[in-house]
Amino acid sequence: MYEHVFIGKIVEEVLKKITLGITLHVGDYLVGLEPQKQRLISLLNVGSDDTVHMVGIHGIGGIGKTTLALEVYNSTVHQFQCSCFLKVRENYHKNGLVLQKILLSQIVEKNIEINSVEEGISILQKILSKNKVLLLLDDVDNEKQLQAIAGKPNWFGLGSRVIITTRNQRLLTLHGVEAEHTYEVKELNDKDAFELVRWNAFKNEKTDRVFSGYAHVLDRAVAYASGLPLALEVIGSHFSNRTIEECKCALDQCERVLDEKIQMTLQLSFDDLKKEEKIVFLDIACCLKGYKLTTVEQILRAHHGYSIRNHINVLVEKSLIKISEFGNVTLHDLIEDMGKDIVRQESPNPGERSRLWDSDDIEEVLKENKVSSFESSRCRDIKSVPPLNCPSLIELDLSYCANLESFPLMVNGFRGQLKLKILRLINCRKIKIIPLIMLDSLEELNLRGCTNLKTIPPLKLASFEELDLSYCTTLESFPHVVDGFLGKLKTLLLTNCHNLKSIPPIKLDSLEKVDFSNCHLLERYSILGNLNLPKRDAVLSMNPTPSSRVEYICHENCKVSLDYLSDRLLMFANVTELHLTKNRITVLPKSIKEFKFLSRLILDDCKELQEIQEIPPSLKSLSALNCQALTSSCKTKLLNQVMI
Template sequence: MAVTSPSQATSYDVFLNFRGSDTRQGFTGYLYKALFDSGIHIFIDDEGIQSGQIIPESLKEAIKKSRIAITVLSPDYASSSFCLDELVTILECSKNSGLLVLPVFYKVPPGHVRHQRGSYGEAFAIHEQGLHPNMEKWKKALKDVANISGFPLDYGNEYEHELIKKIVERVIRFLNNDEKSLHVPDFLVGVGSQVEEIRNLLAVRDNGVNVNMIGIHGMGGVGKSTLACLVYNLITAGFEGSCFLQNVREEANKHGLKHLHSIILSQLVGMKEINVASEQQGISIIKNRLKRMKVLLILDDVEKHEQLQGIVGSADWFGPGSIVIITTRDKQLLASHGVKRTHEVKELNKRDALKLLKFKAFKMEEVDPSYKEVLNQVVTYASGIPLALEVIGSNLFGKSVQEWESAIRQYKRIPNNKILEILKVSFDSLGEEEKSVFLDIACCFKGYKLSEIEETLRALYDNCMKYHIGVLVEKSLIKISHDERVTFHDLIEDMGKRIDRQQSPREPGKRRRLWLQEDIIQVLKDKSGTSQIKIICLHFSISDVQVVEWDGITDMKSLKILIVRNGIFSQIWNYLPEGLKVLEWRA
């Protein structure tokens, strides 16, 4: 059997810790081959390396460089002081570097390991005679490893090859998950110390609590989601499964909690085709499937207590060592759910805000001194909000000092606390058709696939969509995610919807687009729609499905796009305008 040398600089997928005389020629040898045949890079600590009484530094480095440690706890494992010292080192690394520990209870019950009974009790009786100084460390290590969800061999009901298959599947699932890091902006400032503070919070454990739950809160646009992404990427390697659940508030309102349950189960346990029939069923499946798994779950942008209750109701839903991180604008929401450790994301200080603005506006830190005053004025008016700085910087990219001064004169007319109005400056700089495209997306198409938006809006803008989308991306008004969906921050969405409502605020039937549920129902009921209306986008929440009377749509002769979700139609087909080009119907 090949043994990987610990002197190699490469990292390892798996570190195998075992008592050679017990399992080298049997179970561990077969496990090694199954892992190796699956393309997994393994360090196997064979007893040929165990020449001394103290673990060499090279072996400690091999443990640190591994992503998973598999410990085969066989009947004679505890008789080896070297194996026990190695286990202590493995568990220390699991706390400090995110190493995942997978214990295998081979021919020994977990209770014997936890309480040093049976062969483990006999081994410790001998160790006690030798007055070994590490006795207490060993006992604690065995107790800790026995409390980790592992792989007991159920004799009489399970063959060894079946257990090996389960272990290999778990390892592969973890390694695949480990490689799915989240995208974060290329240029970040003011986050290093905050990431460290959050990791310090995660290092604190409450007595008797196996799951660490923390909260990240702060105002919109301040960088909560970005911070959560950074923490996720840094610690995800230490878990059997990881899930970053984006836009909880929006997704729950649109699709219900059962939709979020499906995403969690898909990402954490690979249940790809699951169809959760109800919230109650989703909760039951999560509790049953995840209660023994060490998982990392991040809930981004939570708004309501029932969202927390329906996704992370209590700590015992997840296995020991799991971490749940919640981002929200509402600190009280965290307190009401019993989240004791929280981190507030605050606005950037002047130095960091200036760095971010320079990067967005000039792509460099050193700029012409003539810009110094205008840069400082923008930093003051952006109030340290990263989103505002990004949008303003992108909008003024490549502009002259005079153009900066002109923009600042607009900012000076705006109260300092109205960040939405500052962001509106980027909107005002758009062409008329680009403004219209942005408002269409902000009001009706957030989260849609880019290809779907381009195809749908072609009904209004012919073949100019790619150009318009490009302009909006350059202005930092929209972003294209890794899965080709169009997204933007809540502040940008709020700004767009506010601008749209200001167009004929008292008579919604005279607007270009209708997207607010009460406006649409009122216009249809009153039959006050006009030929100004081009788009109707009606989203009922799962819990608020209604029958809609559609005869009021007849006078909307310029209507081109009709999108209805979760509505129950009432003879709609009798009233559709002849010019309608796009109909999306999801009952």
Template sequence: MNDIRMIGVFGVGGIGKTTITKAIYNLNAYQFEDSCFLANVRETSKRECGLVQLQEKLLYDILGDSSLKVDNVDRGINIIKERLCCKRILLVLDDVDQLAQLEALSGESGWFGLGSRIIITTRDKHLLTKHKVDLTYKVKQMDHNEALQLFSWHAFKKDKPIDGFVQLSEHALRCARGLPLALVVLGSNLYGRSFHEWKSALDKCKRLPNKNIHNILRVSYDDLDDNEKDIFLDIACFFKGEDADYVVKILDSCGFFPDIGIRVLSDKSLVTIEENNRLVMHDLIQEMGREIVRQESPKEPGRHSRLWFHEDVRYVLEENTGTNKIEGILVELPERDLIHLSSKAFTKMKRLRFFINPNACFSEGPNYLSNELRLLDWPEYPLQALPSNFHGKKLSVFRVSNSLFKELKEVFENFQNMKIMELSDCKFLTKIPDISRIPSLEKLTLSSCESLVEVHDSVGYLNKLTHLSFSKCSNLTTLPRSLKLRSLEWLDIRDCLSLQNFPEIECEMHFLSSISLAYTAIKELPSSIGYITGLEDLCLDGCKSLLNLPSSILQLQNLRSLSFKDRFLLKVRNKRQSIPSFVSTEGSEILSGVKLLSLQTPKNSSVSNDDCSSTVFPALQFFNLGKCVLSESNLFKLFNCSSTLQDLDFSRTDIVSLPPSIKRFIGLNRLILQDCKQLQEIVELPPNIKEVDASGCMSLEIFPEASKKFQFNACNLKALEWIDLCGCHKMLVNIGNHVADPLLGKGQFKDLLGGIILPGNRIPDWFSHRKETSNINSCEMDINGLLYMDEVVGIVLCAIIGPNILIGRERPLHSIGVKINDNEVQERVVDLMGSDHVWLEYVVLESFKPKEDNMQVKFYRYLDELVFFKSCGVHLVHKHEENVKDHDPALLHENVDVHLDVPSEEIENS
């Protein structure tokens, strides 16, 4: 399975291409390194930057890097080719209809690693031929027995018809013509109905002209009541793919009873709610719904109940041909463009419920808006105010980001049924007035409103508010004096640089799970913060004015993530009578357990420093102290014996030594110490630690466990998989010049598995296979004539990597990898810090063992012109080395013995 294949699945719409492919994907994805199912390629690519979005999703699903952004399609192609060329993946491109889509997402087989499979579904067989797809499969209509079984599962919840309905089921099969979608829809529609209802529905089906598939599917639509029909058409025209809860809010404001209505549509297989809570509708069913609307007035779009086709929308708005028939408009242009709006364009649209504008600009604004509006989604709204005759009492969703609004008094006075209000990037908005007349508000977003200064106290008393954001409102100085938001789940006030005060909490907030106050000027938190009993994530990064924390913060028993990156040491205010039981006897600031807190304590406290009984923050998993000042405190005196903490980050702090008590953290997997310039030693580590990143710790000299592991002595850290010592030049004395032959070690090879990177320019002499390169982006070695492979217990890999020095560039991160026999072994992200480094990796051979007497090893970089390979080495480790000769006589064994790039005086002065 080392070849790369593209497989095309084609057939008419509704035949089951996606269903079959999804089943194949779910059954086989585990066999590949990574996998990605790109659904609805045809539909997504029609949107502005749609292909770029698909490329980004492909890269994210495979690489898991959310920060990777694609500027344009050509750039996306290059990144896919560079980053995925060595990965064995399963990729599905579902519903493709243009060659450009394939060229952007899977141009050639060589874009992906050996063994990859790319499956393409399409209605167009010729498209597969043009793309030179290796294998094609035509999805055929079901035979009689298969069709009857599928229909029966939906009509009777059994694999065959019940007594008395066999003949009618045969009639249904003839109507559906073997098309799975039609069988599912018809069966679902007839489930639970009487014999006479079955006969009536199928008689109607038989009379349909030409038995067109739309007409067959319409049988289910015609059986809906008026309320359910409205819901169906709204979803088909406007809300396919949207979050189901969001759609329910909007349709509920229309009085459509969407909870039961969507349930009916789901029961009839007209819509589906996927696991991510998205409303999904098959393309053919959506086309059927939109065709029903088009037939309302085939030649006059202004008389349609709903407008979505961009040419119809432009014609109606620019030519002022709208009528009171129009209930909804979706302005989705093929690309961002200007619409020359007639100011009177909305005057006749008295029944307009929805106006949704994803990407159009308007030459001017409206002088009238319907008071029936429930959804107004109009970014860059072109006026400073809404029309004076618009009271908006029925409006449920109001989204006008990046608009010209200065005052919103009339908005907050009239919008009594508002649930969602998004006003981000409104640069001229200065204050939020009294909002008490909008008691139903659930989401208020005012991010990046740079002129916003004041928020009225009434915002703090909205009992139904779940989401509140003022992030990046750089001039905001005043929040509500208190918060009594019983339903609040999410609060974001980060980057409010002028904000100094945090409100009092007036009631217990059981639902609030996330607060971000990063980079604000807040000076203190109120003691009432202890009421937020459900808080899981608290971010106080960069809050340099926050000098004290209330002791009540210790009541946050559900806290999972706590971050104080880029700020100074905190003290926790304590009253003598409320001092916790784990207080230090020394009376100085300490960090209690895995908590980010320091306490001022009385000198006569009798509590032992070794007390580990504290249950403060018992759920904490992620803890970040980056850039904090730690050297003047006993922060580590009372580390808790926590098993929950997984990630601990002390990057860029002034820590000098890790305390022995850190070993109590038995759950800690990852310790980050990047750029701790004063760190001199790492003496103790938790027993289950997997990764230590000490890159940039230029003063680090003592790290016994690292020295043991890579000198093959008895290392106590069996789980340790990766040590990053980039830029740690003083560690060369303890590790770099003394990496021993693993056969000389006392431990088992399996205890050595993992990798390390550190400064240096020498492959150890005991490596049996070595090769120098000419500063290129990869280093490949072909090892032939291998003997005694059943004796091999593992393999040691080594590469000397050098950075390209670029003046004026920020220090870059580098992505490097190694594979054996085209199988990915390891990927690492490193920072070489301007000098050559040695990368060592220890792996068991197992799946990489060659079937014959040869092996190929390749070190390579990912899309990175800033790093190159100088030399590489491979060494096979055998059970009984004295009986084995695994060296290849024909292979050159260069004695790579190059002095360090960094002068000794530089090491001493660092």
């Protein structure tokens, strides 16, 4: 061998030894990392050379995942034969080829030609399996990235460790990283946060200056950042070489409009969401923070169906929201600000934005009187609605506005001008009264869950199709219907109106669904006759008209009489599903067989029921759970009945 070649190989080996275990720059000033660093080092279990570990670090953007990972990397890199720190997201272009080339160049210290991802995987497996490797894969956002450069533990030599940082916890699960080898980065406590913002503001200046007037503004910065290191560093830099008043102004600006650097960092997680996931996130960020998970799911299920649970899981996995130990949906204050800022950017005009949460914006929009559809549900700030004179307003939804106390009693233009078709005030629990409703165009009125609503003014609603008064637990009387006619009403829901005693005469030619479940005090309603009194001469003056449209009837926990079952119920000849749960009936009469289309009959918890005299011909499902008084002969007959 030529002497110069030999010397060259010696130099190459020496350089490898020198560069082996080289540490990387982390940051100029680090606080609050040591406990988390020690926890991660324990997860790596570097001293064990008989296995390969993959460890995942996850958390929201700007929380310090990369900083923590680099600290762990620097503390352990000297124990490995070769190492690599790879910024994954910024070097991933359509496939993992670029990532593979960077990784190989750092491991073998020379460029290797690769023509495809598959070829790169084969080469990586051969090289990595012969070495004890420390690999730090930073900011992974796609499972294909991991498949291309760190597919399985058996790619690596024994003793190797792979550290993965990501905003998406699910990626770790999909890649087989065990739950006990994952770590969620925590926010800084107030003491460490104060120290970090102080250092970024004043660097090495004497700390006496801080406590001579700056402490208050620094405390404000700590509260605003809520432990997010990125925000503390950005705000601290804004304070550098500024007077106290200038610092206050800078912080005021940050509180009004999220700093661009913080916004861009946090919004990366939002941009990775699918369309429906983005909608759910913005709903939560703008309107639903702090609500119980069950309530959030109930509210959003109307728009997203039962897939809402999956959407929420995705948001949790991507560290955009959290579910507290008490079951509340929470999110970091700056994540909330990021979401609200996305909505603000939709338009400078609040009336053209997809969501409203600020009471001043809501009042401004309603006073403009130019909107055709207005939804500001779940706004906790709004307490009252200004007078409405919006000829173009078609839909008004103020559901779940927990502090809404009143509607304007005098509503300009309501009669003859307002074309409102939908009015929803679901779960507005402080509302006690709503204005006179004389809306010829109204099709839907939903007051579900208005638990303090005691009375409703007369209704004159020629176009009415749906009325929901469910869970209006203090409502004592059904609203008077002008002319006694709701000819287009299809759905009437009065579930859990515990204090409702009667319903006035109403003609309902189009009724399709009615539910009076748990109306404990309901004694009479003229559509179906007298539920409580057995004598037929007690029926109200308005003669009921048979309805061929109703297919579903629910009378759970009501005072249904034998007379009602024998006579009045038969007006609904086409009913297919009948619920009579928790009624004090003793006999289900023979007339039940007249329901030719009834396929499902529920009699659960009718504890006094003794006899079921006949079975409808089309019945497919009969449930009589906990009907303790049923006679043995009746049970035998039911068991022998052939159900088709």
